[in-house]
Amino acid sequence: MDKQRIRDALGAAVTDAPTPLAAADRLCAACVQLLDVDGASISFIDGGTTQGTFGSSNQLSRTLDELQFTYGQGPCLDAVAQRRPIQAPHLNGPGEDRWPALTQAILGHGIHAIFALPVAVAGTPIGALDLYRRSSGPLDDAAMTGGVWAAGLAALPMLDLMTSDTDWQKAAHGRGSWDQLASLERVEVYQATGMIVAALEVTPADALVRLRAHAISRSLTASDVAYQILDRRLVLDADDWHETDRGQEGTT
Amino acid sequence: MSAREDDIVASFVSMSGSLAQGQDVNELLTQLAADCARLLDVSAVGLLLADPRGALHVVAASSDRVADLEAFQAQRAQGPCHTCYLDGQPVNVPDLAAAAARWPEFAAVAAKAGVASVHAVPMRLRDAIVGALNLFGATPGSLNEADLRLAQALADVATVALIQDRAAADRNLVNEQLQNALDSRVILEQAKGVLSYSGDLDMPAAYAALRQYARDHNIKLTELASALVNRAVPAALVLDHARTRDAGAA
Numbered sequence: 001m002d003k004q005r006i007r008d009a010l011g012a013a014v015t016d017a018p019t020p021l022a023a024a025d026r027l028c029a030a031c032v033q034l035l036d037v038d039g040a041s042i043s044f045i046d047g048g049t050t051q052g053t054f055g056s057s058n059q060l061s062r063t064l065d066e067l068q069f070t071y072g073q074g075p076c077l078d079a080v081a082q083r084r085p086i087q088a089p090h091l092n093g094p095g096e097d098r099w100p101a102l103t104q105a106i107l108g109h110g111i112h113a114i115f116a117l118p119v120a121v122a123g124t125p126i127g128a129l130d131l132y133r134r135s136s137g138p139l140d141d142a143a144m145t146g147g148v149w150a151a152g153l154a155a156l157p158m159l160d161l162m163t164s165d166t167d168w169q170k171a172a173h174g175r176g177s178w179d180q181l182a183s184l185e186r187v188e189v190y191q192a193t194g195m196i197v198a199a200l201e202v203t204p205a206d207a208l209v210r211l212r213a214h215a216i217s218r219s220l221t222a223s224d225v226a227y228q229i230l231d232r233r234l235v236l237d238a239d240d241w242h243e244t245d246r247g248q249e250g251t252t
Numbered sequence: 253m254s255a256r257e258d259d260i261v262a263s264f265v266s267m268s269g270s271l272a273q274g275q276d277v278n279e280l281l282t283q284l285a286a287d288c289a290r291l292l293d294v295s296a297v298g299l300l301l302a303d304p305r306g307a308l309h310v311v312a313a314s315s316d317r318v319a320d321l322e323a324f325q326a327q328r329a330q331g332p333c334h335t336c337y338l339d340g341q342p343v344n345v346p347d348l349a350a351a352a353a354r355w356p357e358f359a360a361v362a363a364k365a366g367v368a369s370v371h372a373v374p375m376r377l378r379d380a381i382v383g384a385l386n387l388f389g390a391t392p393g394s395l396n397e398a399d400l401r402l403a404q405a406l407a408d409v410a411t412v413a414l415i416q417d418r419a420a421a422d423r424n425l426v427n428e429q430l431q432n433a434l435d436s437r438v439i440l441e442q443a444k445g446v447l448s449y450s451g452d453l454d455m456p457a458a459y460a461a462l463r464q465y466a467r468d469h470n471i472k473l474t475e476l477a478s479a480l481v482n483r484a485v486p487a488a489l490v491l492d493h494a495r496t497r498d499a500g501a502a
Contacts, residue, residue: 083435084428123438148304186325187310188318190438191455194445197481204442204481227318230448230455 006034006146007178014153014177023157024055031131031150032057035143039111039132041065042119042154044161045080046126046205054127054161055154064106064114064132071102075116076128083125085148086116089138112136115144117151121159122193122204129154153177155184162209175221183222184212192226199236214241256291260402263287267409276473277433278440279463280413281312288385288406289314292399295367295390298324299410300333301375301383303434304427308334308383311437312410316456319365323358324386331358333386336372340381342404345370346394368392373404375411380423382411382430436474443477450487451494461494468493 013030017023024042031040039061045051051069056062068074075086078098090096091103091112106114111132119127129151131139139147156177175183183189189211196207214234215225228234234241267287270280281299289297296315300308310324327333332355336343345351346369352359362370369389375382385407387395395403414433415426440462447458466476479485 084431085424120435123435123442152303152305182307182328185307185309185328187321187441190441191445191448194442194447194481195449196445197442197483198446198449198487201483204439 003142003145007149009034010150010153011176011178014156020157020160027150027154028055028057035146036140037131037133041130042127043076044127044158060109061132065130067102067105073099074102075114076130079116079118079128080125083118088114090136110134115139115147117147119151119154119158121155122208124205126205127158152181156180159209159212163213186223188226188230189222192229195229196236200238260291271413277413278436279473281410284406284410285312285314292387292403294387296320296388298386300386301430301434302337308337309434311433323362323365323367326358326361331355332370333372333384336374336384337381340374343372344394347392366390371395373407375407377411377415439481440477443480446480446487447490451491461490464497465490465493
């Protein structure tokens with residue numbers, strides 16, 4: 001399958017989902033369908049107390065993902081801690097000694113290769129997409145590219161999981177997921193995220209969650225809301241963001 | 253030597269010194285963009301770096317104007333800079349109005365910024381293209397051969413600065429360093445936002461306060477930025493320092 005079709009299909013999997021959990025599950029299912037892998041899961045790891053499996057393509061993938069938390073080791077935890085893709089193409093190979101206990105358990109389920117790709121939000125990795133394969137060996141170029149795309153898209157349901165404020169009717173019927181992601185990855189959004197961090201004393205990821213939830217509730221893009229914040233046209237109260245009449249006095 | 257040649261030499265000497273001292277890569281690239289705009293007499297310069305998904309991101313710009321930033325960012329997935337990144341060849345658009353049909357969305361955003369001509373040179377690392385250096389001109393016209401060579405030399409310096417590990421022959425390691433540069437740009441912009449909100453400053457003033465504190469305390473810009481956005485260092489500390497320095501200078 002050509003890369004453009006993979007990209008479109010991955011994007012569509014997230015766009016139509018009714019809830020963040022459904023979006024994560026569908027993205028994992030799409031990975032199995034489109035990439036040369038037998039299972040996929042998405043974990044949420046915020047570095048603090050919250051961590052766990054968030055989406056999966058099937059029960060086995062969910063079990064494999066949860067094993068990493070049970071043993072407290074594994075490629076998805078390493079991918080988040082080291083902020084980079086972790087590849088284990090030969091789990092039963094002689095050189096593979098990174099996660100001894102976990103590796104035995106995973107091999108017991110008939111899986112011989114794992115690839116973990118970090119999922120980042122607001123410049124911070126908060127999770128990972130894991131791809132599992134029964135046969136050993138590296139991912140081919142198309143599958144690796146597709147995995148990186150899927151890990152990028154996984155940021156959207158992950159952001160939405162972090163809030164109960166998102167209006168799902170509007171979010172599901174909004175713009176395509178690639179456009180939504182593009183709207184989040186912009187300089188003005190980064191700057192506005194920092195302003196929310198200062199105003200509400202929250203983490204950057206939480207700040208971006210709130211920015212996105214506000215954008216969805218007003219049918220605006222994240223970029224639109226970011227410029228409102230930079231121009232001091234939005235009062236950033238903890239509960240309710242409202243517009244001021246201060247107008248565009250402009251900073252960037 | 254002409255005054256311009258002196259200026260070019262001074263700029264390269266300053267950059268190589270900064271590289272040797274391990275100066276923060278974001279600060280170096282921002283300086284490089286500013287030098288490039290001045291040396292080539294163009295209205296704005298942006299350095300755009302590709303993420304692993306192939307989307308271009310602004311990692312440094314000579315201009316803080318919203319309109320310029322919008323025009324750089326409009327090239328995430330289309331535009332002269334994106335074409336340059338894909339093909340690995342310089343792209344010269346001496347008259348953007350005449351070439352608008354090729355990149356209609358970019359041309360509309362660029363027109364709002366008063367951009368009349370666009371040039372882009374690739375950022376090359378051996379056989380890979382990692383991004384592009386993008387030049388905006390306020391009037392139509394081509395850069396001459398010497399200017400294009402200078403632009404390419406500056407793009408090469410930027411790439412060297414990004415991939416600081418000489419042993420980074422491994423493609424994975426290179427990707428990691430590029431990802432770090434992209435992540436640290438995100439955190440730097442967030443830190444500017446923190447200072448801007450806390451001190452009611454505009455973004456250039458917030459950046460100046462950040463740089464001042466980092467310099468005077470011998471901390472890397474990215475480390476300070478990260479501490480600010482994670483609230484390990486209070487914004488007031490950095491803001492008070494900037495005020496004290498300003499008062500001292502006055």
